[in-house]
Amino acid sequence: MKFRTLSFVTKLRRLEAQINSASLADYAYADGQAALTILQGRTRSAIARIRDTESLSPTTLNSVLRDANFLLIRATYIIGIIVRSTSVRNGFELYAPFLDICHKLLGDDARLILSSEWQYVPFTYPQSLQELPNFVIIGLPASESDNVLIFPSAGHELGHSVWIKHALATILGPIIISYIDEAFLQARSEIELNFQIPRTADFEQDMFVQMVKSSVFKSAIAQTEEYFSDFLGMILFGESYLHAFEFLIAPQLSGARSSSYPDTHRRSKVISDYALTKLGITIDAYSDSFISDQPPATAQDKLILRLADVVTERVLEQTYSTALGVVTDAKVSTPTAAQTQVVEKDFVQGVPFDGDAAIGDLINAAWHIYKSMEQAVFTKQGREPDEYLSDLVLKSAEIHEIKRYMP
Amino acid sequence: MKATDQSNLERLPLAEIALNTAIELDRPVIGERATVWMRRLAASISNAGSDDFGLVPVYNRALTSVNGEGPKTKADLYAKLKSLSGLLSDDGKIMQDDKIALRDFCLALHDGLLNDGFQSHYNVVDSSRLQ
Numbered sequence: 001m002k003f004r005t006l007s008f009v010t011k012l013r014r015l016e017a018q019i020n021s022a023s024l025a026d027y028a029y030a031d032g033q034a035a036l037t038i039l040q041g042r043t044r045s046a047i048a049r050i051r052d053t054e055s056l057s058p059t060t061l062n063s064v065l066r067d068a069n070f071l072l073i074r075a076t077y078i079i080g081i082i083v084r085s086t087s088v089r090n091g092f093e094l095y096a097p098f099l100d101i102c103h104k105l106l107g108d109d110a111r112l113i114l115s116s117e118w119q120y121v122p123f124t125y126p127q128s129l130q131e132l133p134n135f136v137i138i139g140l141p142a143s144e145s146d147n148v149l150i151f152p153s154a155g156h157e158l159g160h161s162v163w164i165k166h167a168l169a170t171i172l173g174p175i176i177i178s179y180i181d182e183a184f185l186q187a188r189s190e191i192e193l194n195f196q197i198p199r200t201a202d203f204e205q206d207m208f209v210q211m212v213k214s215s216v217f218k219s220a221i222a223q224t225e226e227y228f229s230d231f232l233g234m235i236l237f238g239e240s241y242l243h244a245f246e247f248l249i250a251p252q253l254s255g256a257r258s259s260s261y262p263d264t265h266r267r268s269k270v271i272s273d274y275a276l277t278k279l280g281i282t283i284d285a286y287s288d289s290f291i292s293d294q295p296p297a298t299a300q301d302k303l304i305l306r307l308a309d310v311v312t313e314r315v316l317e318q319t320y321s322t323a324l325g326v327v328t329d330a331k332v333s334t335p336t337a338a339q340t341q342v343v344e345k346d347f348v349q350g351v352p353f354d355g356d357a358a359i360g361d362l363i364n365a366a367w368h369i370y371k372s373m374e375q376a377v378f379t380k381q382g383r384e385p386d387e388y389l390s391d392l393v394l395k396s397a398e399i400h401e402i403k404r405y406m407p
Numbered sequence: 408m409k410a411t412d413q414s415n416l417e418r419l420p421l422a423e424i425a426l427n428t429a430i431e432l433d434r435p436v437i438g439e440r441a442t443v444w445m446r447r448l449a450a451s452i453s454n455a456g457s458d459d460f461g462l463v464p465v466y467n468r469a470l471t472s473v474n475g476e477g478p479k480t481k482a483d484l485y486a487k488l489k490s491l492s493g494l495l496s497d498d499g500k501i502m503q504d505d506k507i508a509l510r511d512f513c514l515a516l517h518d519g520l521l522n523d524g525f526q527s528h529y530n531v532v533d534s535s536r537l538q
Contacts (some may be wrong), residue, residue, distance in 0.1 A: 056433045063514050067426055070521055074528060127422075169459075177460055207467065207478035214463040221461065260530065 005054045005061075008068050010049050014269045015072055022079050025086045029095055031111040031197035032082045035135055039075050042131045046071050078132070081139055085115040090299035091146045093394040096401050097359045099155060101236065101250075102136050104330040105158065106165045111135045115155070116145035121253065124157035136161045144248075147386055148363055148393040149370060152237035152244040159229025162326055168228065169221055169230070172315060172322065176220050179311040180213050187307060194303050212304070215259075224319055231323035237360040238335040239281045240367045242271060250289040257293035259305055262312065265292040265403050270313075274320055335360030343396070344368050350377070350388075352395035362393045424448050428495070429513035432506055442471035445495040448513065453492035455485065465519035472515035473508045 001009070019040045021325050027033050046068050090323045095114055102110040111132075117123070117139035124138050138157045144150045163169070184191060184203050192199060233241040245268070252264045262270070268290040275281035296302050323381055327334065335358045343353045343365035353362065366389040369375055375385035428448045431441030455466060463484070470487050471477035478484035491512060494505060501509065 053430055056430065059514055060429055060433045060510070061424055063429065063517050066521060067422075067517070070524060071526075072530075073500065077528070202480070205482060207477065207479055207481070207484065210481050210484070211461050211467065214461055218461040258530075310493075 001051075002054065008050050008065055011072055012043050012047045012050075012068060013210060015075060016040060016047075019043065019079060020081050023039070025083060027086055028092050029099075029112070032085050032113055034111060035081070035082055035137075037131055038131055039079065042071065043075065067068060078137065079092050080116065081115045081137055082113055084139075085113050087116045087142075087145070088265050089116040089142060089145045090140075091148060091151065091396040093141070093401070094148065094151055094359065097397055098158075100331055102158060102161075104332050105162050105326060106134070106136070109134050110161075112314070113117055113137045115139045117305050118140045118142050120248075122150070122153040122157055122248065124160045133164075141248075146390060146394075147388045148366060149240070150244045150248055150385055152233055152241040152360070153248060155193065155233030155236040155241060156229045156245075158236075159232035159323070160225065162232060163225050163228055166326060168322060169225075172318060173217075173221060175315055175318060176217060176311055177213075179314050180216050180220065180307070183216075183307050183360060184209070184213060185311055187303075187363065188324060190303065190334070194300050204211075214312065215304050216307045219259040219305060220311040220315075223262050223308060223312040224266070224315055226261055227270065227316060229318050230276065230325050232268070232327065234271060234275055234279065235323055235327045235334060238340070238364050239275065240282065240360060241333075241364040242281070242283055242286060243367045243371070245271070245375055246286070246289055251291045252293060255294055256297075257295060257305070259296070259301070259308070261293075262309070265290045266309075268343055270316065274316075274384065278320060278324075333358040335364050340364040340368070347389070347392050348374055348377070350381075350392070352392050352399055354396070354399045356400070357396070359397065362396050366390070366393050420520070421448075421451050422517050422524065424451060425517040425520065429510050429517065432510040432513065437501065437506070445509075449492040449495035452488045452495075455488050462520075463515065465523065466521050469512050469515035473512050524532045 004197075019036050023033055023036050023040075025032075049064060050068060053061055057062075069292045090158075095112065098114070099110075099112045102112050111134050113135060115138070119139070120141045120143070122138065124136070126188050138154050139382060140150065140154065181204070188203065191197060191209075191212065192201070195208070197206070197209060201209060202336075230241075237244075249264065252265075257263055261267070265287060269287040272283060272286035275283070296305060339357050343357050343361050344354070346353045347365050347369055353365075370385055370389055375389075378385045378388040381388070424444060425448050428441070428444040431437065431444050434441070452466075455462065466484060467477050470484065470491075473491075475502065478487050491509065494509060521533060
C-alpha cells in the first residue's frame with residue numbers, strides 16, 4: 001500500500017481503536033453505545049473505500065481522502081460528546097422525560113445523547129453527521145448541565161432535529177424564495193449599486209443575481225430555523241424557555257453577528273412578542289436585557305443580511321404555526337399556568353411534586369420561585385436556590401419515572 | 408440490492424452519492440454498482456429546486472467544472488442539471504468523454520458540498536448554537 005493511502009488507513013484504524021475504548025465507558029443509557037457502534041461501521045467502510053479506490057485517478061482519490069478527513073474530524077468531535085454524556089454532572093433524571101418528547105416529535109426510533117460540554121453555550125449537532133440521522137445530540141455547558149433552570153434550552157436544540165426530521169426547509173423554503181424575489185424587486189436599485197449589476201440585468205434569471213439571492217436564502221432559511229427552534233422550545237417549556245434564554249445569553253454572548261442567526265436584541269423582542277400574543281406569557285421589559293450584535297463590516301454583507309432579515313420576519317407567522325402544528329400533532333404535554341401553580345405550592349414547601357405534570361410545569365414552578373423572594377427560604381437553609389430548585393425538579397422527575405414503571 | 412440497503416441509500420446525503428458515483432465512473436468498466444449510483448444521483452439533481460436554493464453556487468461551480476462554461480441563467484442551470492441527469496440515467500451507454508465529464512461534475516459537486524459541510528461543522532464547534 002502506498003504511503004498516502006496507508007496513512008489514512010492508519011488514522012482511521014486509530015479512530016476505530018478510540019471508538020472501541022469509548023464503548024467500554026459506563027453509559028447510563030444505551031443510546032451513546034449505539035451511536036458508537038454506527039460510527040465504528042462508518043469508519044470501517046471508509047477504510048474499505050480507501051483500499052478499494054487506491055488505484056483510481058489521483059483526483060478521485062483526493063476526494064476520497066478528503067471525505068475521510070471530514071469523517072475523522074466529525075467522528076472525533078462526536079465521540080468526545082458521547083464520552084462526556086457519561087459525566088455525573090449531567091441531570092440524568094431529565095433524560096427519560098425528554099426522550100419521551102423526542103419520541104413523540106421525531107418518532108419511536110429517535111435516540112438521545114445528552115452531554116455536558118466544555119463550552120458555555122448549549123448546542124446540538126444534528127446536521128453534519130448524516131450517519132446518525134436518528135440521534136438527537138445535545139450538549140449543555142458543563143457548569144450548568146445539572147442546573148434545571150437552563151434545561152429548556154434543550155428544547156431549542158431539539159427544534160433543529162425536528163426541523164430536519166420534518167423536512168421543514170422544503171415547506172418554508174419555497175415561501176422564502178418567493179419573498180426574496182419580491183424583496184429583490186423592491187430593493188433593485190440598491191442591489192444594482194452595491195453589487196455592480198447592470199441595470200439591464202434580468203433579476204429573475206441572471207446567474208450572478210441568483211448567487212446573491214442564494215446568499216440571502218442561506219441566511220434567511222438558517223434564521224428561520226433558529227426562530228422555529230425558539231418557538232418549539234417556548235411551546236414545549238413555556239415561560240421558562242425565555243428565562244433560560246436570558247440566563248444564558250443576556251445581554252449578548254458573541255461579538256459580530258453571524259448571518260445564520262437573528263440579531264440577539266431583535267430575537268429577544270420577537271420571542272417575547274410571540275410569547276405574549278400566542279401563549280399569554282408576559283415578561284416585563286424582557287428585550288431590555290439584551291443588546292444588538294455588531295453588524296457585518298462590508299456594505300454588501302450588510303445588505304444581504306438586511307434583505308434576509310426582512311424575509312425572515314415575513315415568514316415568522318408561518319414559522320410559529322409550523323412549530324405549534326408539530327407539537328400539537330405529536331400530542332406532547334405542554335405546561336399550563338394552573339398546573340405550574342400546583343407544582344409551585346409543593347416546591348415552596350421544599351418538597352418534590354409527586355403528581356402528573358409536564359416537564360415544563362416543573363421548571364416553570366422552579367423559575368417562579370427563583371425569581372421571587374421565596375428563594376430566600378432555601379438560602380436560609382444553607383443551600384443556593386438554583387441547587388435546591390434543581391434537586392426538587394430532578395426528584396419530581398424521578399418520582400414520576402418510578403411511578404410510571406411501578407404504579 | 409437488499410431492501411435495507413436501499414433504505415440506507417435513500418438517506419445518504421448528496422455528497423456521498425456524488426462521491427460514490429465519481430468512484431464508479433472512474434473505473435475502467437461501468438458495472439451494475441455504477442448504474443445504481445448514477446440513477447440515484449440523477450434523481451437527486453433532477454429534483455433540484457427552490458427548497459435547496461442555497462446549493463445554487465455549488466451546482467454552478469460543479470457545472471462550470473465540466474467544460475469551463477457555467478450556466479448564464481437560472482433556467483440554464485436547471486436545464487443543464489436536467490441534461491446531466493438524463494445522461495446519468497442512460498444505463499451504461501455513456502461515451503468515454505461523457506464519462507470523464509460526469510466524473511468531474513460529481514467530484515466538483517462532492518467538493519462543494521464538503522466545503523459546506525466543513526463550514527457547518529466549524530460553525531457548531533466555534534460558535535454557539537442557541538445564541
